[in-house]
Amino acid sequence: CSVRVNYTLPLFDELCFPQLLNMSCKKHTRPHSDRMLIYIVFSSISVLTASLNLLVIISISHFRQLHTPTNLLLLSLAVADFLVGLPVMLLQILLVEPCWFLGDLVCVLFYVLPCITVNASVVNMVLISVDRYVAICIPLHYPTKITQKRVQIFVLLCWIYAVFYSFMILYDNMKQPGKYNSCYGQCVVNLNIDVDMVLFFIIPITAIVILYMRVFVVAVTLQRSVTVTAKKSEMKAARTLGVLVAVFLMCYCPYYCVSISGYNIIFDSLINGFTLFVIYLNSCLNPVIYAFFYPWFRKSVKLIVTLEILQPNSCEANVL
Numbered sequence: 001c002s003v004r005v006n007y008t009l010p011l012f013d014e015l016c017f018p019q020l021l022n023m024s025c026k027k028h029t030r031p032h033s034d035r036m037l038i039y040i041v042f043s044s045i046s047v048l049t050a051s052l053n054l055l056v057i058i059s060i061s062h063f064r065q066l067h068t069p070t071n072l073l074l075l076s077l078a079v080a081d082f083l084v085g086l087p088v089m090l091l092q093i094l095l096v097e098p099c100w101f102l103g104d105l106v107c108v109l110f111y112v113l114p115c116i117t118v119n120a121s122v123v124n125m126v127l128i129s130v131d132r133y134v135a136i137c138i139p140l141h142y143p144t145k146i147t148q149k150r151v152q153i154f155v156l157l158c159w160i161y162a163v164f165y166s167f168m169i170l171y172d173n174m175k176q177p178g179k180y181n182s183c184y185g186q187c188v189v190n191l192n193i194d195v196d197m198v199l200f201f202i203i204p205i206t207a208i209v210i211l212y213m214r215v216f217v218v219a220v221t222l223q224r225s226v227t228v229t230a231k232k233s234e235m236k237a238a239r240t241l242g243v244l245v246a247v248f249l250m251c252y253c254p255y256y257c258v259s260i261s262g263y264n265i266i267f268d269s270l271i272n273g274f275t276l277f278v279i280y281l282n283s284c285l286n287p288v289i290y291a292f293f294y295p296w297f298r299k300s301v302k303l304i305v306t307l308e309i310l311q312p313n314s315c316e317a318n319v320l
Contacts, residue, residue, distance in 0.1 A: 016099035016185025025185035027098035038096050042089055045284055049085025052287035053078045059300035062309055063319050066296060069151040070131055074290075076155045077124040080117045081283035088114050089280055099185040104178030107187040108170055115166035116159075118279060122204050123158040125248055127151075129211040132241050136215045169196060201256040208245055216242070240293040244286060251282035296320050 017024040030038075056078040060066045091110060100107060131151075135142050173179065173189050180188040219239070255275040290297040299319040303309050308317070 016101070016183075020184050023184050025099060025183040027185075029098050030096070035096050039093060042093050045281065046085050046089035049089065049280075049284040050082055051085075052284065052291075053082040053085060055301050055304060056287050056290060056297070057082060058304055058309070059297060059319075062304075062315050063296075063300060063317060064315050065318065065320050066300070067148070069146045069148055070128075070135075072148065072151045072155060073124060073128050073131060076158065077121060077128070077286065080120045080124065081286055083113065083117045084121075084280050084283040088117060092276070092280075095187075100187040101185070104181065105174070108173045108177050108189060110187070111173075111189050112166055112170060114276070115170065116162050119165055119200055120159055120162040121248075121283075122200050122252070123162060124155075125245060126204050126207055127154055127158065128241055129208045129215075129245065132215055133211040136218050165199070197256060201252070205249065208249075212242055212245060236293075240289070243293065244289050247285050247289065248282055251278050251285070254278050 014026050015021070015024040016027055057075060060071045060075040060078070091113075094102075094110075102110070131146055134146055138145075167174070169191055170189065180190045182188070255278070258275050287297075291301070296319045303314065303317060303319070308314055
């Protein structure tokens with residue numbers, strides 16, 4: 001009696017595409033407990049991020065008292081954070097799977113939305129810094145230079161630029177999807193790290209730091225003797241947005257520091273996954289900062305949760 005041993009079955013089980021043999025990637029399997037932990041953590045933070053930023057969006061959009069140029073910038077930032085929380089973080093769960101089965105083009109498109117939202121967040125932070133600089137350092141010119149219409153135009157340009165830049169930086173990948181994959185079942189995207197580093201890290205952060213250093217100097221000078229040229233409310237807003245910018249820098253720096261090495265962005269790599277997670281976490285922290293520092297946000301949330309915003313003329317409610 002002879003026994004036939006099948007040696008090909010275990011090998012096929014280890015491949016993403018068994019029919020492709022040597023052209024297929026090997027499966028990067030994770031323990032079931034690790035996969036479940038990733039599912040739970042990403043799903044929870046995704047729901048929390050989307051919910052908190054939705055509250056910010058509803059608050060600023062609904063209540064007429066909150067229709068200010070500064071809050072319009074916060075609204076734009078909240079929209080970017082909401083997109084990170086709902087579609088982007090939920091899509092990241094797909095990366096827990098051992099192989100990429102959605103094709104090379106979808107792999108590139110998969111990175112477009114995070115790229116757009118991250119870039120829009122960076123530009124929004126620069127606009128917020130400019131807004132606070134004008135409000136604190138040259139307050140007499142603020143009503144004429146920072147108008148609602150001008151801010152709307154700059155917010156629109158911010159998103160157009162983020163979309164255009166994201167497609168341009170991924171153009172080579174979209175022109176020839178899968179060009180940088182070493183095997184089938186892999187999702188690798190190559191970016192021009194030098195351009196991305198200069199345009200969306202060095203220049204924006206330099207501008208933010210310079211502007212807030214100037215704001216900080218003026219704030220310290222006028223801390224004990226607040227004059228007509230620097231209202232207490234403006235000073236408090238500057239401190240709050242200063243915390244917002246500080247948290248933003250702490251969350252974004254790890255990703256760009258890792259990117260200095262210049263390696264291809266592989267979605268299932270541990271380091272890349274961690275640095276992206278920290279960036280996405282920033283979108284959850286922003287509305288938490290609002291809750292701690294902005295009384296209007298707490299009042300607005302109370303009216304939203306209790307459904308008082310459904311009452312007639314609720315948009316005229318006093319939330320300041």
